[in-house]
Amino acid sequence: MSYWRSVAAIVAKDVLAEARSREALSAMLLFALMVAVTFNLALELRIDNVLQIAPGLIWVAFVFAGVLGLNRSFAAEQDRACIEGLMLAPVDRSAIYIAKCISNTLFMLTAEALFLPVFSVLFRVPVGSPALWLVVFLGTVGFASAGTLFAAVAMNSRAREILLPLLLLPIVVPVLTAATRSTAQVLEGQTLAAYAPWLRLLLAFDIISVVIAVLTFEYVIEE
Amino acid sequence: MIGPLPQSQQSEWAIETHDLCKSFGHVSALQDITLRVPCGALVTVLGPNAAGKTTLLRVLATLTRPSTGRVLLQGLEVQGHDAALCNLIGWVGEQTLLYGHLSPQENLRFYGRMYGVDDLDTWIHALLNRLGVGERQEDPLHTLSRGMQQRVAIARAILHRPPLLLLDEPYSSLDRHGAAILSSLLGQLRDAGHTVLMTTHDLARASELGGEVLILLDGRLVQRLDPQRTADDLRAAYDRCTGERR
Numbered sequence: 350m351s352y353w354r355s356v357a358a359i360v361a362k363d364v365l366a367e368a369r370s371r372e373a374l375s376a377m378l379l380f381a382l383m384v385a386v387t388f389n390l391a392l393e394l395r396i397d398n399v400l401q402i403a404p405g406l407i408w409v410a411f412v413f414a415g416v417l418g419l420n421r422s423f424a425a426e427q428d429r430a431c432i433e434g435l436m437l438a439p440v441d442r443s444a445i446y447i448a449k450c451i452s453n454t455l456f457m458l459t460a461e462a463l464f465l466p467v468f469s470v471l472f473r474v475p476v477g478s479p480a481l482w483l484v485v486f487l488g489t490v491g492f493a494s495a496g497t498l499f500a501a502v503a504m505n506s507r508a509r510e511i512l513l514p515l516l517l518l519p520i521v522v523p524v525l526t527a528a529t530r531s532t533a534q535v536l537e538g539q540t541l542a543a544y545a546p547w548l549r550l551l552l553a554f555d556i557i558s559v560v561i562a563v564l565t566f567e568y569v570i571e572e
Numbered sequence: 573m574i575g576p577l578p579q580s581q582q583s584e585w586a587i588e589t590h591d592l593c594k595s596f597g598h599v600s601a602l603q604d605i606t607l608r609v610p611c612g613a614l615v616t617v618l619g620p621n622a623a624g625k626t627t628l629l630r631v632l633a634t635l636t637r638p639s640t641g642r643v644l645l646q647g648l649e650v651q652g653h654d655a656a657l658c659n660l661i662g663w664v665g666e667q668t669l670l671y672g673h674l675s676p677q678e679n680l681r682f683y684g685r686m687y688g689v690d691d692l693d694t695w696i697h698a699l700l701n702r703l704g705v706g707e708r709q710e711d712p713l714h715t716l717s718r719g720m721q722q723r724v725a726i727a728r729a730i731l732h733r734p735p736l737l738l739l740d741e742p743y744s745s746l747d748r749h750g751a752a753i754l755s756s757l758l759g760q761l762r763d764a765g766h767t768v769l770m771t772t773h774d775l776a777r778a779s780e781l782g783g784e785v786l787i788l789l790d791g792r793l794v795q796r797l798d799p800q801r802t803a804d805d806l807r808a809a810y811d812r813c814t815g816e817r818r
Binding site: 354355358359361362365366369370425428429430431433434435436437438439440441442567571 | 635672
């Protein structure tokens, strides 16, 4: 079976399983909404200072919600040892990584697409700009690509809920920095030239992260 | 339903191991296992708990790397992940390897796509009916009993028509009807040229299935009984091998 057909089969299986269970999506969305509502109640924000805090809040919500989703992603494969079924299949192990990365990115983007309009209402921040969605996309791909690899590392640990953020968050500091800064500049209405260096950093991180993960995933999921 | 294997897949030995050892830290799970299983044989690995039966099957299934020694399946050396080797192996383990939120049909369709199985829907329908899961094939797997899930796991293992079946305690969770279906299916698979290596700790089951029996104890292969042995021979040999432990 061709590489990309295997990838498509795994992604389709993940989407179908998530459509049935809604375990990852509902956990991510509820967590992100709780962050937004809690901060909205806790901070008395005026219109002139909301733009200073909104980018950070958005990415804090995305990151911690994303960690929940990534943990669920491999927990589902651990349940009934399904990961062994994937390992026994005649497909390149990197195809499993690529598929899980695509699935995780899709689930995170869906949760983010549902979260941002609510955030916009709560904090009166405009979120319709295509530039903002580009930043969200690149940041999410970077986070999910590194996160999928580390979720596989943490999969066999009993303390995976703690281990995953401990391993992942230091690695994705460049993503968080670039995504938060560029989100702030987009919300302030600055031109593309102002935040283009951050977008380039996000793109570079995405590419490097995927390449390293593809090369190392086989060793990560083996016993 | 189970047709003969293509001739190209036939070779003299389905399984060969040479001085196979596997350790987990200081615990030695397998010690110097050297064995040859001819193609088309049905072999039962018998032994008490912690004898190393599951570890042996996991090493043969490429799920666990041996510490030392060599493994060849149908003449192919097991060295890391190899698509050709994956196509040779059908595996039933302690877990079902099935997704709880998908139906038996969807689970098998997924695995069928991964293995590139032809005429998938017809084959899945036939397999599930053969194993008595036909009426529940569209229900979510987690709503099925453990025994019915085990039947689906057996269907998953033979879905891609592998020449070598590695079955770790396949009768666990099966009721009498399910066990009868599996025994009949194993006979059919053997007649079609598939090699079956299965583990059990149930003497009666090993005796009933016929075929060669290997007795494993403390990670060592301590006895080999040919298919002509009687049930009494088997019981006497097993008692002799395990006597010191009881």
